[in-house]
Amino acid sequence: MLLLFQVCFFVGIALIILSLLLGSVFDIAGIDGLNLDFGGSSLALPISPIVAVLFSTIFGGIGWVLIEYVPGLMWFIDIIIAVVTGFIICYFMQHFIVTPLKKAQNTSTPEAHDLIGLPASVSETIPQNGFGEIRYTINGNSYTSPAKTIDGEELKAGVNVAICWIEGYVYYVTSTENI
16 A cells, blocks of 8 residues: 555656656647646546646655554555545645636737737838738737738838738738828
């Protein structure tokens, strides 16, 4: 029984450390550590995978402590106490930390339709029929994006523009002098 608790504890600790170390490495592919939420509805995973790993760590740690320091308890009592403690801590972690952080993360990213008509400035010159870069601010956050003019004309850096539409990741803009 002690071996089960130790394996759960050390596997949980190892996965948490691995997620912490490799969390940014896989950000290019949109995978943030053990966050397996790819933006869709997660019916198969009602909790975050990191919370499941936390449960394993808590279950293993509490069970290990009970076996070492309360040797008179029967093994199934150790398991019940470890499971209940793990569920309680994970419940509070999921509902008071993970869920609010996911909601805050989702509300900070603007939708494409919110950007139409937004003022911006050219940060890298947009050559004739070419691509440049614009800088815009929304909800107090500053962003840069690749841009192209709607009429194919050149726009120098520093020119004020308005975002007309977005196709893919390219922002089509026009000078505010044209409006």
